[in-house]
Amino acid sequence: MSNNFKILTILGSPHDRRSNTRALVEDFVEDVAGSGLPLEHRVVSLARKKVLPCKGCWNCTRNKPCPVSKRDDLEEIKAAMIECDMLIIASPVYTNQITAQLKALFDRLFTWCHIFPLLGKYSLSACTTGNDGQDEVGRFLEKMLATYGTYSFGTIDSVFGFTPGFFPGRERARTKNKSLAERVARTVLEGKKPPVNRMQRRMFRVMRRKMTGVHAIRCLRQGNVQGQPEPPWLRLKMMKFFIGKLKFTEAQLDTWAGFLDFELEWWRSRGWLDVKSFEQLTRRPIPAGFDLEQRLLAHDRGEQASEQVRDVAS
């Protein structure tokens, strides 16, 4: 196995080889390599992969198999995302947003939005467009990359990517992105990370509130699990107040307490429920016996396709 730095690009364009977005990324990666970083670049082109849209069954959050994952290439794409050192997510602007192919992938990675599965990896987003929409797409991709726990170098984009293969903005974009390519190479070679950004902090706060909230309601309904921190008394008091005010029924409270099994188990096993900041999260070591790949890939979970799952899927 080589020691080269592994860059993975997920290309959301349906055009694969003729894609302007691919050209933008390949120029950039070539310039990173030209700045002295020995690397391997793999492109997973969604034009050549099948990723079915999410059915919204919530099975993944309950630790149950996804009803559609046996019929598409999701697991293979996930494995590539776990393996890489730097993830580039690239999409053209399609009607002011990312492509439907890429959105399907994000939706299918629903549980990944809560557990920082790619914590500590480097990342970048990339976007081409005719003349508009690149800011919205850049912001959205940055949010997803922060949600997955990566350290982003930001977004590279270009206008004047009119039609596949007709890309008059290409050289201009390459010149503009050269200094960033050099910075990427330098940062990686020095073993550093880009500074933690506002989006990373924000996504951490959002997820922390969500997961400690589910933990608290579960403690209220089912008691705590040994070794886990007790929810702060003030939070419990406020929860009880709002539960009374909003007149939640017992059944509703139990449903709430049953939310996000997979994610809560992840936070508990990683010892994250008492973590206060994104920086602390990245510094907390992975506990012995916590097999990230085993948990993220459907090795064994995929085998248990039960009647129940078929019911939800139909």
Ligand SMILES: Cc1cc2nc3c(=O)[nH]c(=O)nc-3n(C[C@H](O)[C@H](O)[C@H](O)COP(=O)(O)O)c2cc1C
């Ligand atoms: C369905 C569709 C929607 C598009 N929507 C926009 C748009 O909202 N704004 C824009 O400036 N360009 C838009 N474009 C142009 C693409 O962003 C442009 O062709 C892009 O560079 C294509 O990248 P690709 O070759 O990697 O697929 C659209 C193109 C298509 C096919």
